[in-house]
Amino acid sequence: MIPALEVTNLAKRFGGLPATRDVSLRVMPGERRLIIGPNGAGKTTLFNLITGELTADAGSVRLFGAELLRLSPPARAHLGLARTYQILTLFPRETLLHNVVLALLGLRRDRWDAWGTLARRSELREAARLALDRVGLGGSAARLVAETSYGERRRLELAMALSQHPRVLMLDEPLAGLSQEERHAIRDLLDTIPRDVTIVMIEHDMDVALEFAERITLLHYGEVIVEGTRAEVTSDPRTREVYLGH
Amino acid sequence: MSGPLRGLLALALLAGLPWLLPGDFYVNLASQVLIYALFAIGLNLLVGYGGLTSLGHAAYFGVSAYACAWLTTQAGLGPAAAAAGALALGTATAGVFGVLALRASGLGFLMITLALGQIVWGMAYRWVALTGGDNGIRLADRPVVLGLDATTPIGFYYLAAGVFAIAFYTIRRTALSPFGACLRGSRDQPRRMAALGHNVWLLRWLAFVMSGFWGSAAGLLYLYYHKFVSPQVLALQQSAEGLLMVILGGASTLTGPVVGAVVITLVKNLASSYVDRWYALLGVIFIVAVVFMPRGMVPGVAGLWARRRAPQS
Helix, strand or coil: CCCCEEEEEEEEEECCEEEEEEEEEEECCCCEEEEECCCCCCHHHHHHHHHCCCCCCEEEEEECCEECCCCCHHHHHHCCEEECCCCCCCCCCCEHHHHHHHHHHCCCHHHHCCCCCHHHCHHHHHHHHHHHHHCCCHHHCCCEHHHCCHHHHHHHHHHHHHHCCCCEEEEECCCCCCCHHHHHHHHHHHHCCCCCCEEEEECCCHHHHHHHCCEEEEEECCEEEEEEEHHHHHHCHHHHHHHHCC | CCHHHHHHHHHHHHHHHHHHCCCHHHHHHHHHHHHHHHHHHHHHHHHHHCCCCCCCCHHHHHHHHHHHHHHHHCCCCCHHHHHHHHHHHHHHHHHHHHHHHCCCCHHHHHHHHHHHHHHHHHHHHHCHHHHCHHHCEECCCCCEECCEECCCHHHHHHHHHHHHHHHHHHHHHHHHCHHHHHHHHHHHCHHHHHHCCCCHHHHHHHHHHHHHHHHHHHHHHHHHHHCEECHHHHCHHHHHHHHHHHHHHCCCCCCHHHHHHHHHHHHHHHHHHCCCCHHHHHHHHHHHHHHHCCCCHHHHHHHHHHHHHCCCC
16 A cells, blocks of 8 residues: 655754654554654654655655655645644634635635635635534634634634645644643544544644554654554653653 | 725716816826826735835836837837837836746845846946937827827826726736735745645736736836936836835725825925925825824724724714
8 A cells, every 4th residue: 555645764954953864654544643752853844844844855755655855835735735833824814714715725726816806706615614614613704813712723723724635634733732621622623534634743742642643653853763553652661761751 | 885886986086086176287296196006006916915025116117118118219119019018028027027036035025126126227327229328218299099199188197097997906806816815825924825735936926027017007107198218217216106105005905005106296296396305294204104004094094983983883
């Protein structure tokens, strides 16, 4: 079976500092993969290399067999890669609905239409509303992002990515900064994502993330230290040493 | 008031204005306002909606004015062919300059557009064989466009008003279109837009070219109005005044640049006959606007209006 995401010998240096060293990982279709590691381990850098926001020095990134390394971020999005950001990256002066509409437009040809009226595209608004409903924000569609709570913004990040029906979804700390209650709500939401979406997630909250993931990759100083099933990784002494701290 | 009704009212005002004005002097002044308003709404596509501050926008204005003058007087083309050639050359210049300037954004973009604008100005000034240098190029007379005799002040006013109305309508459609939404998105959150599948570079370049096209159209009207073009139209001051109109009136609003063009052109032409230091007056207006209405006059006044009405409702 062709892996949904296959990273081979990926490397990136910032000046003299290696941020990603020879990272290889294979995520199979439908898998839920968790990436853990202490601060500065290179988790977000790895995400940025996969989505193309950073250019790798060496290696290969394949999405269902297609090489991504020479492609721009928008070209990668068109192949079915979507992501959320750890640091919220939304359109604060726009409504929640408009944020999702921009996500939908990203993969549509009519985004180049400079004459038709966007507000009259009822099918776009409908699709955007469905995506908001899916994350429980259906009633807030007309509110401005600037007026919403942090938890609602986290949900909006998710709605924008999901609205694109990605084949591989990359979640960068989707639970960061949320209350215990909100975390479980997001967790339940993640469970509703069908298996035709492969999910790669960076997360620090072990309680929620460990149950969610089938396989776990531990990064440390830009390298893959341990990889395996939940039980294998949590019982590995190196995990305890670098991450759990005892 | 609904959108179409407001549009009709604005059109009626535009059409009736010459009959409300006391004489040719004021009709000519209104024509000048329209030329600069056209220049400013075009520039606003780039500055307001694209978030890209250009200080070289006089280049397309000037290239088009020079091209039309040269094609008419030296190449002997008819008015329609000369105008089409000038628009094409001005827009093509924007296309090439856009490729160069969009290697950067923010301050880098500003500096590249400034440098490119200065190169074109230098060429107009020094390449005497082509441009006549300081003497400029003189046009024999204004053309007759679609049966409209632009040689009279009223005739020219209607030509300028017609072009402006078409430009305003087109830019309004662009602003409300999917493309306009994506352009604003690329201004606010370029990284996110790219990750969502948007080609941010191409969005910006297209905005640059559209903006250059309307700048070229304004340059053409400028040439017809003055029947003369000299390196002054390409000067940095021309670009800076355009930018000032956009910011003063309110960037990324449709009517803001128009208000800015009205204020600045009127101050320039009317106050200069009473006050020697009219630039100082413009400076004061600008400072007051920036302090009290940092987002520009149109959003500022709209905000005041909303606040005054709020307690009553």
